[in-house]
Amino acid sequence: MSAVITPPESAATPPAGPLHQRIVWHLSRSPKRELWLAWATMLVFYNMFFPIFFIVAQVQPPPQPTWDHAMQVHWFNERHLGIPLGLGIIFAIGGMNSINNALIAYSMRRMSITRVFGYSYLIIYALSAIPGLYLLCIALIVGTLRPERNPEAIEWLYDFAFLSFDGTMGVFLIGSLIWMVAILIDKNRVFPKWFGYLNLCNALTELVVAPCWIFRRGVLAWNGQIAWWLDMVVFGVYQVTFIVMLFQMIRREDFGTGPLPDLPRKKKVAA
Amino acid sequence: MAVLADKTERARFIPGQADMWAFVLFESLVFTAYFGFYLFYRTQNPEAFLHSQAQLDLRVGVLNTLVLLLSSWSMARCVQSARAGAYQAALRDVYLTAFFGGVFLCVKVFEWARQIQLGNNFDTSDFFTYYFFLTGIHFVHLLIGFVVLGVAVYQLRSPARRSQQLVETCATYWHTVDFLWVLIFALLYVVR
Amino acid sequence: MKTAFNKRLLVVWLILAALTLSYSWIDHSLSGSLTASALVTSCVIVIALIKVRIIFREFMEVRQAPVVLCRLADAWVVLIGVALLGSYFIGTAIR
Numbered sequence: 147m148s149a150v151i152t153p154p155e156s157a158a159t160p161p162a163g164p165l166h167q168r169i170v171w172h173l174s175r176s177p178k179r180e181l182w183l184a185w186a187t188m189l190v191f192y193n194m195f196f197p198i199f200f201i202v203a204q205v206q207p208p209p210q211p212t213w214d215h216a217m218q219v220h221w222f223n224e225r226h227l228g229i230p231l232g233l234g235i236i237f238a239i240g241g242m243n244s245i246n247n248a249l250i251a252y253s254m255r256r257m258s259i260t261r262v263f264g265y266s267y268l269i270i271y272a273l274s275a276i277p278g279l280y281l282l283c284i285a286l287i288v289g290t291l292r293p294e295r296n297p298e299a300i301e302w303l304y305d306f307a308f309l310s311f312d313g314t315m316g317v318f319l320i321g322s323l324i325w326m327v328a329i330l331i332d333k334n335r336v337f338p339k340w341f342g343y344l345n346l347c348n349a350l351t352e353l354v355v356a357p358c359w360i361f362r363r364g365v366l367a368w369n370g371q372i373a374w375w376l377d378m379v380v381f382g383v384y385q386v387t388f389i390v391m392l393f394q395m396i397r398r399e400d401f402g403t404g405p406l407p408d409l410p411r412k413k414k415v416a417a
Numbered sequence: 418m419a420v421l422a423d424k425t426e427r428a429r430f431i432p433g434q435a436d437m438w439a440f441v442l443f444e445s446l447v448f449t450a451y452f453g454f455y456l457f458y459r460t461q462n463p464e465a466f467l468h469s470q471a472q473l474d475l476r477v478g479v480l481n482t483l484v485l486l487l488s489s490w491s492m493a494r495c496v497q498s499a500r501a502g503a504y505q506a507a508l509r510d511v512y513l514t515a516f517f518g519g520v521f522l523c524v525k526v527f528e529w530a531r532q533i534q535l536g537n538n539f540d541t542s543d544f545f546t547y548y549f550f551l552t553g554i555h556f557v558h559l560l561i562g563f564v565v566l567g568v569a570v571y572q573l574r575s576p577a578r579r580s581q582q583l584v585e586t587c588a589t590y591w592h593t594v595d596f597l598w599v600l601i602f603a604l605l606y607v608v609r
Numbered sequence: 610m611k612t613a614f615n616k617r618l619l620v621v622w623l624i625l626a627a628l629t630l631s632y633s634w635i636d637h638s639l640s641g642s643l644t645a646s647a648l649v650t651s652c653v654i655v656i657a658l659i660k661v662r663i664i665f666r667e668f669m670e671v672r673q674a675p676v677v678l679c680r681l682a683d684a685w686v687v688l689i690g691v692a693l694l695g696s697y698f699i700g701t702a703i704r
Contacts, residue, residue, distance in 0.1 A: 343440035346561075347447065353557060357550065360540055365454050366550065376450050431678060432670040438678065442685055449689050453696035460700030463645035471643060475636050482629045490622040493668045497614045589669055596664045600689070603657035607632045609639070609649040 181396045184249045189389065191242040194235070203232030205286060208308050208369040211362040215297035218304050222289050229290045233283040240275065247271040250325065250388075253395055256406065257332035263324055270321045277314035282307045312368045313359050315352035322349035334405045341391055348384040351377040432496070433586035441593045448597055451554075452604055455547045459608075462543060467609065469544035472537060477528050478606040481521055482599065488517035489595040496588045499573065499581055507584070508573045514591065515566050518559060525556060551601050555594070562594045621667040628660050647701060654693050662686045 160168055160176065172182050199206045209221050222229075247268055254264035285307035289300055322345045329342035355373045357366040365372040398406045431438065459466045495510035529552070532545070539549045569587040572578045635649065665682045666672045672679075 338436060339434055340436035340439040343436060344443070347440070347444060350444075350447075350554070350557070354554065357539070361546070364543065364546065365458070366546065371454055372451060372550075376447070376454075380447060429673055429675045431674055442681070445685065445689065449692045453692050456693060456696040457700040460645075460697060460704055464643075467643045467645060475633065479629055479633055483626055486622060486625050486629065489664065489668045490618055493618050493670075494615060496670070497618070585670075592664055592669045595668070596661045599660045599664070600657050602629075603632070603653050604693075607636060607649075607653045609644065609646040609653075 177401070178396055178399060181249070181252070181399065184245050184252075185389075185392055185396055187242050188246045188249060188392070191239060191246060192385065192389070194239060198232040198235055202235075203228045203286075205229065205233075205282070205307075208312070208374060209304075210369055211305070211308070211367050215301055219293075219297055219300055221304075222286075222300060223293055225286075226290045226293065229286050233287050236279070236283055240279065243275050243279075244272065249392055253336055253392065254325070254328045256334060256395070256399070257328055257336050258334045258403075259328055259332055263328040267321055267324045267328075270317055270324070274314075274317035274321065277310050278318065279311075281310040285310070308368045309359065312355050312373070315355050319349050319352035322346070322352065334403075336395055336406050337391055341387065344384060344387060347380060351380045433582055433584075433589045437586045437589045441589060444593065445597065448600070451551060452600060455551070455604060456608070458543060458547075465542060466544045469537070469542045469548075470605070472532070472535060473548070473606055474528070474531075475606050477524060478602050481524050481528075482602045484517050484521050484524070485595050485598050488514045488521070489592050491517065492588045492591045495569070496585055499579070499584045504573055504576075504579060508570065511566055511569050511573065515563065518562060518566070522556075522559060525552065548605055551605060555597055555601055558594050558597065562591050565590045618667070621663060625660055625663060628656055631656060647698070650697055651694060654690065654697075658686050658690050661689070 160171055173179055173186070176182065204225055209218075213221070250271075251264040251268045254267060255261065257263075285303045289295075289303040289307070326342045326345035326349065329337045329345065330339060355368075355377050358368040358370070358373050361367045361370070361373075364370055367373060394409070395406070398409055400407055491510045491513040495507045495514065498504070498507035498510055529549070532548075537545045537548075539546060565587045569584050572580055572583050572587075632653065635653065639646075639649065662683070665686070669682075671682045674682075
């Protein structure tokens with residue numbers, strides 16, 4: 147039996163020690179620090195996005211499409227501070243989305259497939275932030291600016307905001323499909339195949355929300371049990387999963403071009 | 418008999434990729450949620466739902482179910498043939514599956530057209546919203562199924578490929594389209 | 610061996626077809642009456658679940674799968690059944 151080879155002293159070995167020391171090392175000296183910074187940015191963005199939308203601005207869950215003018219004006223008045231504050235922060239941090247998309251496109255670059263996939267994904271998602279996020283923010287902030295605005299104009303802004311947010315899922319649908327196909331034909335095993343199939347589940351929910359253009363009440367309205375609530379459950383599962391998947395990918399990354407190595411199992415016991 | 422001994426000794430295996438099974442189980446939960454909402458709201462308004470439901474033709478639904486079950490039968494045969502190395506037979510079975518799928522597709526479109534002619538649209542009544550929604554999302558899954566069958570054909574055609582696991586994975590997806598329809602048929606056409 | 614499998618698959622299809630046609634019989638025996646019926650609904654759902662389980666076990670080959678998948682598939686059939694019947698009966702009770 148040959149002597150155990152001591153791994154050479156290299157900058158690529160994380161130091162043993164308490165967790166916060168290792169995190170600092172990963173973010174400052176590891177060869178993967180840029181990937182970790184991108185991933186951390188993504189985590190920060192989503193941890194701000196959901197509380198802002200649900201708690202600060204309270205624009206999700208969405209209100210009912212069937213409300214009359216009085217109710218809608220009342221809804222805007224209740225949020226006359228929350229919306230400008232919360233959605234203003236969204237404007238400030240919205241650019242973080244580009245880093246999220248870049249990390250996902252990076253995962254496709256690491257795959258054994260053509261670069262077309264990564265670039266298409268980047269382009270689609272770069273454009274999708276406008277209908278998928280900013281139009282809602284702009285319309286709602288405009289709605290809160292002048293409380294004395296004509297109620298019909300308020301109704302217009304109300305409808306425009308929520309329809310643009312929920313109804314423009316087509317771009318996300320195509321984006322999910324691009325990532326799905328990339329994962330399924332990839333030979334570098336960057337992601338497990340079930341994650342590719344989960345992208346299909348997510349893509350299908352984008353289809354399911356499309357009827358919100360037609361229905362103002364019922365399960366398929368923009369606040370309906372199927373079009374919003376059920377879709378949010380699937381979307382939530384998908385979100386958490388892809389954040390974890392990207393984390394695993396960065397851990398496994400070897401900056402090569404072949405199959406991504408699996409993580410070493412911790413339980414290897416020497417016989 | 419050698420056949421019996423073979424059966425008991427053959428190791429248990431997961432048909433196709435385990436990943437596809439994860440998808441199948443997850444997607445069937447999502448559909449179950451759709452069905453749950455449908456059944457719940459049906460009980461809130463039984464007369465309206467019954468009245469709308471009476472406009473569906475059960476015979477068309479039965480025909481479609483039998484056709485899709487036939488497609489599952491031929492796909493299961495395909496997997497057996499491929500496993501036994503009879504790739505030409507397996508290919509024929511996939512084409513047969515696609516044929517039955519195509520028949521289902523045509524009958525479904527014909528049924529939709531007929532309902533629309535009768536004045537029943539996506540937003541005519543709650544029942545028809547569910548009808549078009551459930552059959553519509555199932556239809557999308559069926560279309561994806563044709564792509565999946567294409568993958569199976571691609572695998573079976575060339576000796577350089579012919580991955581048994583991939584053929585089984587495709588079959589697993591196709592059978593899912595079938596059993597989802599079995600549930601949809603029962604809930605839309607027969608349930609009272 | 611292949612013929613044995615093919616015969617089995619054909620028998621399975623015939624059973625599934627018979628169960629499907631039983632719906633025609635149910636519908637025929639109810640013909641004309643437009644009344645909600647918990648009994649009919651429950652039977653219809655149970656028959657559908659039997660068909661789904663047959664499809665799992667025979668067409669999708671769960672019968673020959675590791676025990677984990679067998680149990681999981683059965684659990685799923687039960688779960689779907691509970692969800693469907695639950696939605697129906699909770700809805701009926703609330704109304």
